[in-house]
Amino acid sequence: MTERHINNIALVGFMGTGKTSVGRALATMLRFDFWDTDDLVERRAGKSISAIFADDGEPAFRKLECEVLEAVGAMQRAVIATGGGLITHSDNLARLKACALVACLWASPDAIWNRVRQQSHRPLLNTPDPVHRIRELLNQRQGFYRQADILINAEVRSIRQVAQQIEHQFRIMQGQQNSREGTDPKARRGP
Ligand code: S3P
Numbered sequence: 001m002t003e004r005h006i007n008n009i010a011l012v013g014f015m016g017t018g019k020t021s022v023g024r025a026l027a028t029m030l031r032f033d034f035w036d037t038d039d040l041v042e043r044r045a046g047k048s049i050s051a052i053f054a055d056d057g058e059p060a061f062r063k064l065e066c067e068v069l070e071a072v073g074a075m076q077r078a079v080i081a082t083g084g085g086l087i088t089h090s091d092n093l094a095r096l097k098a099c100a101l102v103a104c105l106w107a108s109p110d111a112i113w114n115r116v117r118q119q120s121h122r123p124l125l126n127t128p129d130p131v132h133r134i135r136e137l138l139n140q141r142q143g144f145y146r147q148a149d150i151l152i153n154a155e156v157r158s159i160r161q162v163a164q165q166i167e168h169q170f171r172i173m174q175g176q177q178n179s180r181e182g183t184d185p186k187a188r189r190g191p
Helices: 019-030 037-045 049-056 058-070 092-099 109-116 130-145 159-181
Strands: 008-013 033-036 078-081 100-106 150-153
Touching: 008 019, 008 092, 008 159, 019 033, 019 078, 019 159, 033 037, 037 049, 037 058, 037 078, 049 058, 058 092, 092 100, 100 159, 109 130, 150 159
Parallel strands: 008 078, 008 100, 033 078, 100 150
Antiparallel strands: none
């Protein structure tokens, strides 16, 4: 794997697990910028995700996701919430890992459905049996989600608790990175 320089935090995981809410809370706690790849895709395309899926199809959406991710490598001190399918395509997970601590939020299919059922902007769930679809997609994707640095059950924790847990892990990883790179302020202290 390429060398990692962890200056950011990326949130991955299935739709409705709270990536955007947790991401905003984390960014406020750490005074980092906040980015959401779905917003970046919509801005780049000049239309909503539903319209991209309807007009151009899922492959076009995935291509846009890869394009917006190219900017992520240059980010510093950013929290990046990603669309639920982003890390399952191309080398997106490796790209995120190169510059970010990758935290995956997890919830059960029923909890996910309860969170997203009132919302209409998730074209992949516009099917007669959305819970079945959620199970199917989770099965297909779990191998990717499990490669995150940390996996957090977001169903049983508040947004703040999830954000605090990720912040704690981020500080540990930054400390390890600083001591490896000889930039640890404690290590540089004189005798
Ligand atoms: C998708 C998740 C959505 C959005 C698009 C596809 C997916 O983002 O990117 O509808 O493939 O799981 P959220 O996870 O933010 O809902």
